[in-house]
Amino acid sequence: MSGSQVIGFLFCQRHQLAKQTIRYTPHAWVVPTPDCYEHQSASGLVLKQQFHQYILDTYLRSRNLDVVHVHTHFGDEPPTFSPIDDRHEAEYARFLAFCYRQKPRLISGVFNESLEKSEFRLWDRKGIEHQQISFCNSWFAPINTTTVPEETESIFTRQQVFGTAVQQQLGQLKVALIGCGGIGAVFAEQLARLGVKNWILVDPDRLETTNLNRMPAATHKMVDQRWQKTNYVKWLIKKVYTIGSHVQALPLSVEDEEAKRTIATADLIVVATDNHRSRQVAQELALEYARPLVCLGTHIEIKPDRDSRPRLYCRVTVPPLGGNWCLMCGNMINLQQAALESAPTEITDLAAKAGYIDGIDAPAVYWLNSICASQGVGIIHGMVSGFFDLDAGLDWIYDFANLNWLKTDTSHLHSSDCYFCADDISHLSDGRYKPPRSAQVSPPQEKIAFSSDVMEQTNAANSFVV
Ligand SMILES: [Zn+2]
Ligand SMILES: [Zn+2]
Numbered sequence: 001m002s003g004s005q006v007i008g009f010l011f012c013q014r015h016q017l018a019k020q021t022i023r024y025t026p027h028a029w030v031v032p033t034p035d036c037y038e039h040q041s042a043s044g045l046v047l048k049q050q051f052h053q054y055i056l057d058t059y060l061r062s063r064n065l066d067v068v069h070v071h072t073h074f075g076d077e078p079p080t081f082s083p084i085d086d087r088h089e090a091e092y093a094r095f096l097a098f099c100y101r102q103k104p105r106l107i108s109g110v111f112n113e114s115l116e117k118s119e120f121r122l123w124d125r126k127g128i129e130h131q132q133i134s135f136c137n138s139w140f141a142p143i144n145t146t147t148v149p150e151e152t153e154s155i156f157t158r159q160q161v162f163g164t165a166v167q168q169q170l171g172q173l174k175v176a177l178i179g180c181g182g183i184g185a186v187f188a189e190q191l192a193r194l195g196v197k198n199w200i201l202v203d204p205d206r207l208e209t210t211n212l213n214r215m216p217a218a219t220h221k222m223v224d225q226r227w228q229k230t231n232y233v234k235w236l237i238k239k240v241y242t243i244g245s246h247v248q249a250l251p252l253s254v255e256d257e258e259a260k261r262t263i264a265t266a267d268l269i270v271v272a273t274d275n276h277r278s279r280q281v282a283q284e285l286a287l288e289y290a291r292p293l294v295c296l297g298t299h300i301e302i303k304p305d306r307d308s309r310p311r312l313y314c315r316v317t318v319p320p321l322g323g324n325w326c327l328m329c330g331n332m333i334n335l336q337q338a339a340l341e342s343a344p345t346e347i348t349d350l351a352a353k354a355g356y357i358d359g360i361d362a363p364a365v366y367w368l369n370s371i372c373a374s375q376g377v378g379i380i381h382g383m384v385s386g387f388f389d390l391d392a393g394l395d396w397i398y399d400f401a402n403l404n405w406l407k408t409d410t411s412h413l414h415s416s417d418c419y420f421c422a423d424d425i426s427h428l429s430d431g432r433y434k435p436p437r438s439a440q441v442s443p444p445q446e447k448i449a450f451s452s453d454v455m456e457q458t459n460a461a462n463s464f465v466v
Helices: 049-061 083-099 154-162 164-172 182-194 220-224 229-240 257-263 276-288 335-341 345-353 366-385 437-441 452-456
Strands: 007-018 021-030 037-041 044-047 066-072 106-111 118-123 130-135 174-178 198-202 246-250 268-271 293-301 311-318 394-399 404-407 448-451
Touching: 007 049, 021 049, 021 066, 044 049, 049 066, 049 083, 066 083, 083 106, 083 118, 154 164, 164 366, 174 182, 174 257, 182 198, 182 229, 182 293, 182 366, 198 229, 198 257, 229 246, 246 257, 257 276, 268 276, 268 366, 276 293, 276 335, 293 366, 311 366, 366 394
Parallel strands: 066 106, 174 198, 174 268, 198 246, 268 293
Antiparallel strands: 007 021, 007 066, 021 448, 037 044, 106 118, 118 130, 293 311, 311 394, 394 404
16 A cells, blocks of 8 residues: 555553553554545545444444554654644544543554554543653563662572563562462462562462472461461562562452452463363453463373373463463363353352362372473563563473473464454454554554653653553
């Protein structure tokens, strides 16, 4: 489509993380085809009114999303908004405020021709002022609340080789851990010692004697005092950081609304439970709020005949954020099992008698849990450092008896009609125009975050689109 501009709409869910921090999660990407335009030329673009009304009603009125209006400028220079853009966008911001009661905010973006450079801004509803927000493509850049680069703490001297920036990013990353049992506890202990200080811990259970062979530094006294597992893991993390860490312990089920709300504010969700239902909820939350998800689990199988070797596995799964596949369509969890697990106790008991539920008091050993937890921590380190590209997702199974890491070919997992993760891209593109890579490949991948009072100081470095 050379010789003319292109535009696209990204519809985002607004998610207030804190008083002054909002994350916009893209849910739909619309690229109009030429027949959607009244008029399309180098001088400007006018969408057919009917089409325009249709997309706004669909995404703004019915789904309560905010709109990011994106267009391109010619050339390879870093693009800047033109006076014409200013005028049109101011009008558009007023139009949106006038037409829609829920008052969607207009975010606008301009890309250069190669779609490699961009600039974004957020308009007020009166169409008078706008705040600049910057944009980056990392899944992992946490919502930054400080610009002052801290010195790398001396406890991390031996990790300096990975770079100060990585250490700082780890220090700012907020991790929600669902499941503070045998795998979760080891995982938290290790990731905390790598440098992660901000945690949300979710687990409704208390420590029991049968946990003591797998929970680092847990004691009989803690069991006698009926410690919540979340408090125990909090204690583990606080042993690393007497100051400077923030740990929220939520002794709740992952299905609890407060737990869900809190998990959604994390930068990364990790699920390390032994049941299908909680993994399903974790995956649903990850998809809804476009959060990266890391799923950890082990499996031990002993055949009744005494001669065969036990089979021990651990599995680390990271579904892609773009929604190409998920734990459900990738068959990492069993939905029937999940449904049984969320059923009332009487039904669960009946099902258990009939042999339909496994995973209850499943066999577990500390060393296998540790392999699994370490692998998960390593993958997160790689994701944050950028030495792992996880766009396609990852599913690794360690087959201990055969000393083999099996890597699922994730290209076989792609599912275009999954009830849970099928992408919500409106394919209105004519196929010639490629929308920005980040948006096209994985639309719910970026978050747009800004801190409004910081931006009033026009410090773009403090506010970003991830
Ligand atoms: Zn422009
Ligand atoms: Zn799926």
